[in-house]
Amino acid sequence: MSSQQKALVLLKKQGSFELGSRSIPSPGAGQLLVKIQSAALNPVDYKIKDAGIFVTQYPAVLGSDVAGIVEEVGEGVENFGKGDRVLARGKFTSDFAAFQQYTLTDASFTAKIPASESFDSAATLPMGLDTAVVGLYGDQFGARITPPWEEGAGSHESKKPIVILGGSSSVGAYTIQLARLSGFYPIITTASPSNEELVKGYGATHFFDRKLSGKQLLAAISDVTDDPIKLVYDAISLPETQSVAWELLAENGTLVLTLPASVEENERKGRRVIQTFAGTDAAQNEELYSSSWAMVEKWLSDGTIKPNKYEVLPNGLEGIIGGLERMKLGQVSGTKLVAHPQETR
Template sequence: MSPQQKALVVPHKQGNFELSSRSIPSPGAGQLLVKIQSAALNPVDYKIKDSGSYVTHYPAVLGTDIAGIVEELGEGVENFGKGDRVVAHGKFTNDFTGFQQYTLTAASFTAKIPANESFDSAATVPLGLDTAVVGLYGDQFGAKITPPWEEGSGGHESKKPIVILGGSSSVGSYTIQLARLSGFYPIITTASPSNEELVKGYGATHFFDRSLSGKQLLAAISEVTDDPINLVYDAISLPETQSVAWELLADNGTLVLTLAASVKENEGKGRRVVSTFANPHIPENEELCSSSWAKVEKWISDGTIQPNKYEVLPNGLEGIIGGLERMKLGQVSGTKLVAHPQETQ
């Protein structure tokens, strides 16, 4: 194996992507070296490039959704072997990112890919699923619901309504599936009409057009349930969707956002707004995400969690540049874009 690999880098703060080469890292304790077969794209990737946030060292390699083959095991790694097909949630440190041909992964946030799934479909899971997990179940960055896989959770969310705005987004789709696992009912979601069957396939019980105003949506939901809406997960979190969510939310309810809040909590109704932060590597999320990652292989295998629909980009790592541009322009809906780093010329 060559000690060098190809990588797509941001050469300096807010710089344009360029193809480069960098050393292949060696795994430390609790880590795996993975040859990346598929890397999925996320909006955060172009936002980091454009804003220069999150990243402190340049040239920087981005990408957190990783699927590939285990090449080498670090000290103390159990339950994995060389040649295993794995999926992992990377982090924004160059040796642990996805837009390159080899990366390190933390064993705690790596899972085997079941035989019935491809690298491409598995790569759509990590960030979307972790954002749903932390947003619903996190103490610090979530709604503090008891995870359904914990002993004694006893389906106590059973028959409570939940509203998920943006159900066809990656985060929205995994939130719908976890809401089903937690026993919420009805599971109400919004999306564009072309994605109605998609979100119902994930487990949404009721679908409404995302173009409805807050008042229209509230009226439509009141036809579905008389119960107060104590939990809204806004997977889009633009100011306009946040204001819709705020209109729906009952007194003392929780609004989970994937971006910074533009609505104000101080309306005297005891409502809570939480901007989720789904990095599994930070201390606040480590225990929760370790427990959910221990379930990922089984969830994907038995269909509890369906990966996203995906589209493969051409031209290896270079294809990521155009893919992120399409995402930025709003030209991607209900589909995850996936690149093949090994096909880089």
């Protein structure tokens, strides 16, 4: 194996992407070296490029969703071997990023891909699922719901309503599925009408058009349930969706956001607003991730969690540039974009 690999490199803060080469890193204790077959794109990738957030060292390689084949196993790793098909969560550190041909992964943020799933489908999971997990179950960065893998968890949320804004997004899709596992009912979501069947396939029991105002949506939900809405997960979290969420949320309820809050403190009336943070290095998430990543292979194998729909981009790593631009312009709906680094020319 060559010591060099192709990578899509962000040359400087708020700079441009360029196809280049960099050294293939070696795994340390508790780590794996993975030959990346599929790398999925996330909105945070173009936000890092445009706003210069999260990444501190340049040139930088981005990308958080990895699926590939284990090439080397670091010291102390017992559950993985060379040749295993795996999915993994990347980091905002170049050696652990997805937009290259080889990457390091932490064994604790890696799971085997069952035979029923492809590299492409598996690559849609890591960041979206992690964000849904922390937003629902996190103690500091979430709604503090008892996770479904804990004994007797279902009884805590059984027959309580939940509203998920943006159900066809990657985070929204996994939040719907986890809400189903946690026993919520009804599971109410918003999306474009073209994605109604998609979100119902994930487990949403009721669908409404994302263009409804807060008052219109509240009126429609009142025909579905008489119970107060104590939990809203806004997977989009733009000011306009936060405004809708605020209209829906009952007193003493919790609003989970993926972006900073734009609602006013003095409007809260006992309501809790949480900006979730799915950082892999956040100590507050460590125990939660340890439990959730241990479930990923089983969830995929038995169909408990369905991956996102996906579209494969052409031209390997170079295709990522156009894919991120499409995402930024709002031209991608209900679909995860996936690149094949090994097809880079």
